[in-house]
Amino acid sequence: MGPRRDVRLRAPTLGDVAREAGVSPSTAARALGHYGSVSPQARSRTEAAASRLGYRHNRLASSMITGRTHTLAFVGADIGNVFFAQALRGVADVAHEAGLEVVIANSDEDPALELAAVRTLEERRVDGFIIAPVGEGASDHIAGLLARGTPVVFFDRSVPGIDVDAVLIDNVQAARSGVQWLCSMGHKRIGLITTGLGDGDPTELLERIAFDPRPASTTDARGAGYLAALRAADLPVDPSLIVDAAYSRRDAAAAVADLLRRDSRPTALFTVDNLMTLATYEAIQQSGLRFPEDISLLGFDDLEWTTIVRPTLSVIAQPAYDLGATAARRLLDRLAGDTAPPQLSLLGATLIERDSVCPPGGC
């Protein structure tokens, strides 16, 4: 396991540092543990002494005293997905700048995994949580955190009935604007490619969501925006144009391929997240249809590849990094003692018009 010293000197203690610095041990502990009140002089003398002696501060012991672990928990759906990876980068940059660490967990959109992650991380005494909540079924574990005084900030989605800080985009409005743009190009048969919508009549499901100001699921909210745009344009909602696919590139591509083979196929598609967009792009390419003349596509999330595919992809872009960074700043404010009522921060989404959308039949 690499080099080891044969002879070890006794490691310097906090008492050694205090003696060297000419301060009391409790002052030295406060200075090195970054808690309580210490004069600037005492702090700098203590830090210099610690550095001279090669003293390594034990933050674990310090956490036992302060009750703070200087750690945030980031609970996303899948850190391997580029949206969550960029949000995490935003969280990490803000947290590290403030001297906090970030511990991560993946929920895979499974309420049981989210619950297990929150329980375990609470046992580890993290200072606060940044969560993209799964939101299905019970959310007692999140209410429990709040009851015990641990701050929680939601990002990407929120949970109805749990009133905490949330950093979101207005998914209903963003989707509505995007689909209105498709309508304004003359499209009357617009398909929705979504995932996890659940059992029942899709129109009724989306109708119900449309009246919820903060739907739990981003994909449902975007579906509700789709519905609202059709209503506003006086277009009928045709359930056969709504595809509720499994969350898998292959399965979603197969479902879209089925839709495009029908005689009564749509002239435009709207997809609700980056995996559905990728799968749909691929299905259109393989359908033999002219793209975009026969079938237009508006996707969600502006990924790095959207400008190098042909046609380039029109998308609704969301600020993934900023969602994470803003959530982290809210959490830091709470840890610093901010007791204002919970805030809803809505960040802007942007419609980016590129070549994958044209009027039905071509320009």
Next chain:
Amino acid sequence: MGPRRDVRLRAPTLGDVAREAGVSPSTAARALGHYGSVSPQARSRTEAAASRLGYRHNRLASSMITGRTHTLAFVGADIGNVFFAQALRGVADVAHEAGLEVVIANSDEDPALELAAVRTLEERRVDGFIIAPVGEGASDHIAGLLARGTPVVFFDRSVPGIDVDAVLIDNVQAARSGVQWLCSMGHKRIGLITTGLGDGDPTELLERIAFDPRPASTTDARGAGYLAALRAADLPVDPSLIVDAAYSRRDAAAAVADLLRRDSRPTALFTVDNLMTLATYEAIQQSGLRFPEDISLLGFDDLEWTTIVRPTLSVIAQPAYDLGATAARRLLDRLAGDTAPPQLSLLGATLIERDSVCPPGGC
């Protein structure tokens, strides 16, 4: 900040759990802290009592006793880059399965940031480190970890002179095979698009690297493989075909555009990582050259978009998730007491032949 209970009962203590279970407090502490020796009966009685009373074990206090925090540190270059995001997902899956948490840091390929991250995380007493080392300049901080008995596993790259477990692909060999394939198609002027090569004659730099069995930088190792393939094919090495670009999509695309405008331009390009590949793909698209007839491209990393661009992209694919998962398993073995000599695990890379490569002038 959400719901709070108005009346709180006193939280149950470890003593309450011990009384309820009919065991001594120290037995209860060992059972709930997963350390020391406890009979199966005492363990199950203690766990049942803790569950009945709603006792929340304080892992922080337990860590003070065991010296273990059940936390791994993951130090990658940039968690926002899909390669590191997928490697982290592999680390997290293995760690969580074993009941360990994962704390993250980004080095941005800056030795000073890596040093700061390692120091801070060591203060936090993480149990071990998984690092994609920057490797430039001093690596005393890593030697220091080892000297203090904290296990370290390298992934993606290693550091000459630091003998620890490492999980890598054979970058020299993978690049060499890829470039040999370009040679076998008849290409004689093959460009290398790399980054961070440093000052000096590129041929000499790569020559030196080619004789290092474990180069610190993956991009340098891939450049060395390029050089080895040219030598093996008796092709001259033309330094004017080697582009050492800044690590930025825009700057790299501009540098490749310059190369493609020359009269003596190459007929094929080999790129050393996913950002260079994206930038180069874009530069070729905008050059007005026929792709692949006038210019072939072989990239590194198989990303989700490589099959939806036209032409589809030939790549050397590396197993990002498995690199992370394998590194995590090595670290768990070390934490479990494995004292075998450091292991070098070489995972396979795969050449995937798609449409972006053809013989010079077309098929």
